[in-house]
Amino acid sequence: MxxxxxxxxxxxxxxxxxxxxxxxxxxxxxxxxxxxxxxxxxxxxxxxxxxxxxxxxxxxxxxxxxxxxxxxxxxxxxxxxxxxxxxxxxxxxxxxxxxxxxxxxxxxxxxxxxxxxxxxxxxGAFGLTEPGAGSDVASMSSNAVLEGDYYKLNGQKTWISLCDVADHFIVFAYTDRSKSHKGISAFIVERTMGGFSSKAIKGKYGIRSGNTGELFFEDVLIPKENLLGEEGEGFKIAMSALDNGRFTVAAGAVGLIDACLEASVKYCQQRETFGKKIGDHQLVKQMIAKMEAGYQMSRLLVYRVGDMKNRGERNTRETSLAKWQACDFANQAADDAVQIHGAYGYSDEYPVARFLRNSKAPVIYEGTREIHTLMQADYVLGNRVDRKLSHILPPWK
Ligand SMILES: CCCCCCCC(=O)SCCNC(=O)CCNC(=O)[C@H](O)C(C)(C)COP(=O)(O)OP(=O)(O)OC[C@H]1O[C@@H](n2cnc3c(N)ncnc32)[C@H](O)[C@@H]1OP(=O)(O)O
Structure with missing residues (x-):
């Protein structure tokens, strides 16, 4: 090796x-x-x-x-x-x-x-998830029908980041429902195309400064040249996109753990209880140690995936593991950071309450904790095998 x-x-x-x-x-x-x-x-x-x-x-x-x-x-x-x-x-x-x-x-x-x-x-943004199709991508309802030189797209997407900001979206829809996931195609849809509209979701638990919402397609006419890949390649395109998206989510989770550590260490050094700094209490030390372990382990997983990607190797399995573990560690680190701050952690006076709210979204998006758990078990049990897909991993230069 x-x-x-x-x-x-x-x-x-x-x-x-x-x-x-x-x-x-x-x-x-x-x-x-x-x-x-x-x-x-x-x-x-x-x-x-x-x-x-x-x-x-x-x-x-x-x-x-x-x-x-x-x-x-x-x-x-x-x-x-x-x-x-x-x-x-x-x-x-x-x-x-x-x-x-x-x-x-x-x-x-x-x-x-x-x-x-x-x-x-x-x-640019990405429209995959629908009100009735999250983890189960192939159950999407959006439909695109070829009419002359245009595909006519109808459907709705939800939980789409940058919904009101992006100039164009990669959108997935069925072009042939009889072929199951092999009947899904990918399109580049511009915001200015007639029949397109978007609406932000209000009242999110976390990532509140981000723009997330719904996309609506009513008889949107997409020129044929905006088909991405071939007809029927949409599912593969979505999954390969998620290999890259999940990698960035995992890397971000490392940064969130870093932020939790930074805030917690600072607070440990200033706050005193029972006549000593709280960082001198064993149970607080345990939370700090867990954060550090999560930080280092997640980083190793992420940079290992980066290394594989740089070499053009298929990395779906390793990316899923890194995403699952780093996001879980970050969620736990944020929870512990609030705990270390006690009641102050429960207010806006310190950033840790925001960290905790924010840490939940990555455990849900781009494959829930449960989807990644099942994927990992299936890899180990031999129920899931990644074939080499050299054509989708060109060098970055
Ligand atoms: C504030 C909160 C914001 C929330 C934002 C929410 C928005 C989002 O999160 S966007 C994305 C969310 N969605 C997901 O992550 C989807 C989760 N689901 C999945 O990953 C899959 O559907 C999963 C794993 C459950 C099921 O996959 P499964 O049905 O087993 O398909 P699988 O058999 O692996 O693959 C089907 C085909 O795709 C191909 N494929 C699979 N993975 C890949 C890949 N990574 N690259 C290329 N091709 C691939 C396979 O080779 C196979 O090809 P073929 O049919 O020719 O043999």
């Missing part, structure tokens, strides 16, 4: 430093206000673009910064240290949309959609 290299390059160290600096300066001071009002300042997109974060794993010839998968993980870690909503936005724009266009789009689609969004001039 080839030894794994856990050294970050100088370029990656600089990336981490610049994203961390950006988060400390531009996100952390404003996040409580954005979280309370339910939206962040859209000018932040320009800043993310200037940092190269909107095209991080996209080759330079398509307007991206041509960095590798572990650089994407570094960016996601650092963004989620600020707030889960920012990492979610980058995950969707980059992991679910841009990288899917890179892997499955033809040259004309890359030129028209990938290039401007890698530069940050346009925003």
């Amino acid at each position: 080839r030894a794994m290299d856990f050294q970050f390059s100088d370029e990656q160290l600089m990336l981490r430093q610049s994203v961390r600096h950006f988060v400390d300066r531009e996100i952390i001071p404003k996040i409580a206000e954005w979280d309370a009002k339910g939206g962040f300042d859209q000018a932040i997109w320009k800043q993310l673009a200037q940092l190269g974060l909107l095209g991080i794993c996209i080759p330079e010839k398509y307007g991206g910064s041509g960095m590798d998968y572990n650089s994407l993980a570094i960016a996601c870690e650092e963004l989620e240290r600020g707030d889960t909503a920012f990492r979610t936005a980058v995950s969707v724009h980059t992991g679910l949309n841009s990288m899917t266009l890179l892997q499955w789009g033809n040259e004309a689609q890359k030129e028209k959609y990938l290039k401007p969004q890698a530069k940050g001039d346009k925003i």
